[in-house]
Amino acid sequence: MKPTFRASMAWLHTWSGLVIGWLLLAITLAGTLSVFRPEISSWMRPELHGRLTDADTATQAAIGWLTAHAAHAPAWYLEAPSPRTPFTYAVWEDGTSYAQHALDPKTGAPDVLRDTLGGEFFFRFHFELQLPYPWGRLIAAVAALALVLILLTGIVAHKRIFLDFFTFRPGKGQRSWLDAHNLLGVVALPFHLMIAFTGAITLANMIMPWGLTTLYKQDFSALTHDFSPATIEREASGKPGSLTAFGPLLADVRHHFAPNGLARITVTNPSDSNAVITFNAIPSVSGVGVENHTLSYDGITGKLLAEHRETRPVMGFYRFLYGLHVAYFAPYVTRWLYFLSGLSLAALICTGLQLWTSKRCHRQQGLGFKLVERLNIGMMMGTPTAFAGYFIANRVLPPFLANRAQMEVRAVFCIWAAILLFAMVRRPNAAWRETLAISSLTCLIISLIGGIPHSPIEWAVSLVSLGIAVLMRYAMRYTPYRKKQS
Amino acid sequence: MGAPFPSAGPVSALSEHKTKKTNLLTKHDRLIIAGRILAGVGGGYLCASLLAIASARLLPLARLDATIISTLMGLICWPIMVMVCFAARTAVRAWGMVLCVAICLASAAILGGWRP
Structure with a gap:
């Protein structure tokens, strides 16, 4: 049998998706949260209540403090206060390392607000993966181009792109996963393609510097x-x-x-x-x-x-x-659309990974299959749980602990590792339900941890995490793929 | 989404060595897949880089503009070269195409004044 173009692209789609899918899922979720980076940063600094001033006063306070305390740094990099971020975020060289702090709008001092990276963590993780320069950025750039490849091959592999848009057959095992995968892929396809390629562009000098080096030399x-x-x-x-x-x-x-x-x-x-x-x-x-x-x-x-x-x-x-x-340009409506499209990209990746196992679960199952089905569960539930754990760590750790920001980040990776390990040793169907229960509970805790919300940002965080908790509780009703296909 | 893995796709058509239908790949299959991956990822990157260099040299644009356009072309070229390598009928052909494209682009770049 002569393989068709479509069949070979479907093969490439499947396998490149499997290899890079878990990493892409983590990058996508971090990027989706980064859409609301300033809002998350504000939520994570409850000390800001009652300390707000107008933007220019806050900027001048920040400059005043830096002049007194960091005058000999070679440069200060400030993110100016704006309606979305009511404080100055400053980065400067402090000896051999970089200091980065949110500066109090009133006094300009960093020690009034709790030490946290806030939304900056998700933003940095999105393209640096918590790895030393340049490795994180290189890997993220390759992942972005891999996503372009996966999307293009997916379009070729997909036979009836318009017809399937109106097709969803729930409760039919593998068929439903495929329908969901197609639906999620098609509905936000322009967004997925745009975000993948422009993502590669933001890191272009990492992987494709050759045009630049040819023309500019050193x-x-x-x-x-x-x-x-x-x-x-x-x-x-x-x-x-x-x-x-x-x-x-x-x-x-x-x-x-x-x-x-x-x-x-x-x-x-x-x-x-x-x-x-x-x-x-x-x-x-x-x-x-x-x-x-x-x-x-x-x-x-x-x-x-x-x-x-x-x-x-x-x-x-x-x-x-x-x-x-x-998306710095984006007004709030557009921003929410970015957020939803990001979530749909994450769901697209999850359903794709799930399809790989559900297609193969009735065959002879080797070590590779077992590893993939367990890693799937560990990454799909571990990533949101770890990110949700970051929000909780922000509220639970004492506000003025030494090295607090690093401890929050460490909490993320500890939770992630724990869930991955749990998924490795537990029976997959049980692990599916139990990790979902943990994720759902973690999100529920975020929505309840602050008591009754006071500001629009607190309302949004509470409602979004509550919504995700409910969705995850709902997903527990389905066992992933062991059911006989009807 | 195409036929299940062992009965279609680039692997089965290339390998006549299979004795029974299983999920397991023969040694020959693995070699062919590795060849394609290497052609697509490594050779594809080589072509993309050479395209960036050649277009940076040859585009009749200001230095900065040529840099930007050539980088964008290089970026989009890589995934497309991977697709080409997997769409090729045999792994040898995939390598042949990669090398042809690379040689053409390198010649164009050198004619444009690029020295490796």
């Missing part, structure tokens, strides 16, 4: 200048200097950026007479692309050194693709 300053023309590179002079007042500067920046908001502030050589302050706009109103507008000021005199507004078509296209992935 000329990094030309690259920096071409890439963001308003970046000013100035060596430290060695002479001390004190930063200009931020109040007038911020007013000027808002005037230039209007109607867009301020996203990021970078201060290089903050205590030197050659200090430079760079501001980036957030694409909130005028378009999708990231970093479309940049302003650089002299740090001492406050004189505007350079301004760049992105009008170059190819660069604008690149920033547009990048912006589609990170």
Whole structure:
């Protein structure tokens, strides 16, 4: 028998999906949560209650604290306060490592708020996988392109893409899994393709730097200048200097950026007479692309050194693709659609993994099959449980423990490992129900842990986790695939 | 989603060595699959990189624009080369195609002034 193009693509779809599926599931779930990174960060810092000020006051407090306590860092990288994040998030070089803290809106000090990574954990895990540079990013980039491959082969393998869209036959074992897989795949297909390819683009310099190295060789300053023309590179002079007042500067920046908001502030050589302050706009109103507008000021005199507004078509296209992935532009409705589409991508991966085992469960079962069915359960239930555990760890650990942020992250990986181990040793059908029960319970605890919600963010966290808990409880009614097919 | 694994797909048609229908792959099958994976992943990446280099050299665009467009082309090229390698009738053909494409792209890049 001569294999058809479709059959060979179906084979490739199945096996590449199996190999990369578990990793993609973790990346997808972390990315889905990152859609609400600022909101999660706020939820994880309940100390913010009653400490809110307007954005510019908070920025000035942060700059004041950094000037007093981190003046000799080579640079400060600040995420400016905005309506979504009411505090400044600062990263700076502290000796050999990087310090990263949320700074109190009133005083600018980091120790008023509990030490946590907040939503930053999911965001970082999404593309760094908690691995040292560059390995995490390389693996994430390859996974993104693998997802492109899996989606393309899936489209080819799928015979009746439009007809199956209207087909769902529940309670029919493997057939139902396939229907669900098709439905989830088709309904958000443009999103899946977009998010996979733009995901690869955000990490393009990790895996496909060859065009760049051919044209720029080692000329990094030309690259920096071409890439963001308003970046000013100035060596430290060695002479001390004190930063200009931020109040007038911020007013000027808002005037230039209007109607867009301020996203990021970078201060290089903050205590030197050659200090430079760079501001980036957030694409909130005028378009999708990231970093479309940049302003650089002299740090001492406050004189505007350079301004760049992105009008170059190819660069604008690149920033547009990048912006589609990170969705900084998105208003709340779009943001929720990103969240739901992300969840549907996760479900698409889960049903795909489940199909692999349900197709093979009536055959001779080797070691490979047993490993896959157990890893499936461990990853499908372990990932959400571990991520949910992060929310609980944030509330349960004493607020001012030493190394608290690292302990929260450690809790995630301990829970993950425990569930994976449990799924390895337990009978699969029992493990399916029991791990789902644990996941459901963990999500339920999140929704109850804060008592009655006070703010919209607390309501959203409670309701979403309650919804997921109910879904997982519902999923317990189904044993995955051992039923005889009717 | 295609026929179940042993009766269709790239494996069975390539291997006449199977004696009975089981899930187990013969040594020959494994070798062929490994050959295709290597052609798709390794050779595909080689082609994608060469496409990025050649187009960076040859596109009549400003330096930054050529960099961006060539990188995007390289990125999309890789998964497509993997598909090509698995769609090819035999693993040897897959390798042949990869090498042909790679040589063409490398020549184009060298003509465009690229030196490895």
